[in-house]
Amino acid sequence: NIHCVLNNTVMEFLQGVRRLFTELIYGLGDHDLSPMSLGSSHSPKLSVLLDDLDKKLKTHALMLKKQYKTHFSQLAKIIEDNLLYAKSVKLMGNRRNAKFVDFFKILEDEIEAQLKEAAVISRGKEVSDQHILELCDQVVSLTEDRTKLHDDLKSRMNTVAPNLTALVGELVGARLISRGGGLLNLAEQPGSKIQILGTNGYTFRSLKYHAPLVGQAAPKLKGKFLRSLTSKIALAVRCDALGDGKDNTVRLKSLAKLEERLREIERNDLGRLSRSAKGKSEKDKSMGHGGLITHAKTCNSEAEDTSMELRIHLYGRRRCGAIIE
Incomplete structure (x- = not known):
């Protein structure tokens, strides 16, 4: 015996709830709502979201290369692509493990040979594996999100x-x-x-x-x-x-x-x-x-x-x- 009501008062109430959503729920920030806003009716422009993702991706990739450079400095010159760099670091971890790891799924044979050869002669200090792996996961996740968003934008633009x-x-x-x-x-x-x-x-x-x-x-x-x-x-x-x-x-x-x-x-x-x-x-x-x-x-x-x-x-x-x- 519940009657549903849909009028101007209800719409104004829902708009107020959406506007104050982060204040009503403790611990919820604006960055948590960005994935939800992709499918909502009031979502921002896809091009703006792509620009934001590009900035975040460049920032995280730069942090990863800067911190892992102290451990394996030659890797940034061998692998320039951010996604391949993050996947290689996540798969290898410490540079001493490079000779025991097969990179055939993500790298070409020549690049793999250069990586293993450089890992033998490289000298660098030890870094925290947990922090490096977290940065790798963030770079891979942001790259996948950007690819999906770019495909969505391409589909919409070809239609509109x-x-x-x-x-x-x-x-x-x-x-x-x-x-x-x-x-x-x-x-x-x-x-x-x-x-x-x-x-x-x-x-x-x-x-x-x-x-x-x-x-x-x-x-x-x-x-x-x-x-x-x-x-x-x-x-x-x-x-x-x-x-x-x-x-x-x-x-x-x-x-x-x-x-x-x-x-x-x-x-x-x-x-x-x-x-x-x-x-x-x-x-x-x-x-x-x-x-x-x-x-x-x-x-x-x-x-x-x-x-x-x-x-x-x-x-x-x-x-x-x-x-x-």
């Missing part, structure tokens, strides 16, 4: 904005949508406004260093190529926001035109360099500054000076001999 994702990737596309205030609001922005979103007034900073297509261009040509890219981004966002999302002809045509535009920019740059070099060489020849002409003049002047000194020396010797006689 497939054309935008094909041009700039899922992470940059999610950041553009977040900065623009949603997909519909971003569709209202022109290409000139999209290229400065999230850059604090610095043109091209966001797309210049994170968009995959821009990495194909030379450093001095990135600005020209980005102007073409942002115009295609504006077109792709409008198709994603106002279309049904099933037609992929827009992204295919945009990718083909962008590749053609990149080749055109590179050809124009090479033509400009060749014309400038040719014009400079012709100008030097017309002004008489060629290398051979200058060198020949220098050699002739030196020969004339040498012959003049020799004639003066011989003439002086003849005069001296005549005076003595």
Whole structure:
């Protein structure tokens, strides 16, 4: 005989409970609620969560390498990947155990041979195994969480904005949508406004260093190529926001035109360099500054000076001999 009630009063009460949840339950912090917030309706942006996970992962990986470096300093140069480094340290523990451990499941044969060879000659102080293993578990756990979150973001972006994702990737596309205030609001922005979103007034900073297509261009040509890219981004966002999302002809045509535009920019740059070099060489020849002409003049002047000194020396010797006689 329990009657369920759902009205504005109940919704306000539930909002207050969620807002004061960490104060109502003793020992519960905000960091404990971050995994729960991934599936809730008021969860933060996935791109923001990815950035937070990246920061935590880098911090824990740096702590692990810094503390284990005092015990086995050569390992950081042999294994640069954070996940493989943590798994290797967890599997090996003390460096003296390296020759008894098989790393074939996580490392290649060459890297495994280098690791075992370096473990024999390495000299370092002893460290706490328990603390090192805890750091390894945290790095592995954070890496797995980031992989799952990235897969979720990729799936959502391919569903919501497939054309935008094909041009700039899922992470940059999610950041553009977040900065623009949603997909519909971003569709209202022109290409000139999209290229400065999230850059604090610095043109091209966001797309210049994170968009995959821009990495194909030379450093001095990135600005020209980005102007073409942002115009295609504006077109792709409008198709994603106002279309049904099933037609992929827009992204295919945009990718083909962008590749053609990149080749055109590179050809124009090479033509400009060749014309400038040719014009400079012709100008030097017309002004008489060629290398051979200058060198020949220098050699002739030196020969004339040498012959003049020799004639003066011989003439002086003849005069001296005549005076003595």
